[in-house]
Amino acid sequence: MNLPVIIKFVIDLLAVLLLALGIKGLSKVKSARDANRLAAFAMSLSVVGLLSYYLGTSGIAIQSWIWIIIGSIIGSLFGAILAKKVPMTSMPETVALFNGCGGMSSLLVALGVAIFPISGGQENFDFFKSLINEVSISVSIFVGAITFTGSIVAMAKLQGWLSTPGWTQSKVRHFVNIVFAVASLIAFFDLINGNTSSIWLLVIVSSLLGIGVTLPIGGADMPVVISLLNSYSGIAAAAAGFVVDSQLLIVAGAMVGAAGLILTQVMCKGMNRSLVSVLFGGSLSAQSTASSGSGEYTNITSCSVEECALTLEAANKVIIVPGYGLAVAQAQHTLREVTKKLEQNGIEVVYAIHPVAGRMPGHMNVLLAEADVPYEQLKEMDVVNPDFPATDVVLVLGANDVVNPQAKNDSSSPLYGMPVLDVQEARTVFVIKRGMSAGYSGIKNDLFDLPNTSMVFGDAKRVLNDLIGELKDLGVGEK
């Protein structure tokens, strides 16, 4: 072992250690921000380690430097700009986009190595000589392509650029996807047999498979899919690690792959969906229209903002149930103003956060933190559920499926068994909503029909603004 090898070995080891500490630290609120920076530092360190290794051994040619700089500047610049500009509400699609690009990167590396077996007699670089290299190249391309097209489709669907085509809800899609999967397998074996050109077939069919698998999945399940794809991008990175013979890539990729799987599991649990039904069951609304669960509302009470303000003024304890609709209306800051007024009047205000409120676990916490809501006022479902019977007023803002009592009472409902917030136990429930449309699941919400529920129709932000005005007229929150 010569010096550059030893230096790289030490730096790699240090980078792995710091990455592990980074991921660990990300799991605690206090240390999360530093941990994220630590991980970023570890990544930079790994680049320094790799470059110094090549400088110390083979050297880096000038044209290599040029292409390194071009790629780095363009990639980093776009990444930084997007990260700075994107609104917090679009976090799921942003993560999907970043994720897809990671998959694309692994795909391109494997593709490059496959098309141009690198010459130069480097010790570890006789590609296509062993089965293992061909397998790792295939896996890297296969997983990378699925990650890329799957993430792009997920992003497009979340942005509303793509809807769910009707045929994808029929059994046809299984047939189509099986054809793609079998074709990938054929391409894979052809590749191992030495037919290099079938790599293109592999690229095409695995890309199509990524689209075919993601397209049928409904909006409600999309976070699960993004999390799963996040796991895939780790696997793709690990596979690329086998391709270029890098332990660091394999460790980091494996860690991300494992982390993504755990997170996926957590999300499935929160939504009472199994991973299998998410991936192969189609969208939830398609199931519910087939079942008898849907129906007409019979007993809707709607009320004015003024009534709502009067009830709030008389309350002792108020629980807010925020949902994605709140974020879409960008009303979290307005909501904070309302709750400030109530607090000034001595009313106890708590936010009930369902595990999948928003679009991803923890998404709502981020959005409320953005509006300066004190962390201590955010209560998780299990903590807050026993409090509802002793609560005077519940304000449901843009949440729907997570407050549907069907999940508890109606065993024929597709939602049955999903953990929900027991808002109907409170004395009065106000649901602020634009119209009677169903939630992500497409299922009727029995809560709206209950006698203690009143609907306040309107855009969340506008209603909250009106509410501030009404509360002011009542003298709430003025010293």
Place this chain on the structure above:
Amino acid sequence: MSFISLLWVLLLGSLLGLELIGKVPPTLHTPLMSGANAISGITMLAALTLIVKAEDNVPLLIIGSVSLGFALFNVVGGFFVTDRMLAMFSRKPLNKK
């Protein structure tokens, strides 16, 4: 490194990943996902290797460069956006009253 030892690396890395994020409060799931996602851009190292090894093979240099761009887009964007999210948690005022 031999294939077998690389497999060991894969196995231990996976176990480490499972162990590390075993217990995370739901609040942090989104930032964690985004942070882990940034780390998956570690393929930038593979892209760098490709560029260095490409010598004067221009198509390969371009493929490597594009791959590096995609990876850094993921890494830089991912870490920045995670930092933005986490910054919101840390600036919360502790004095409630």
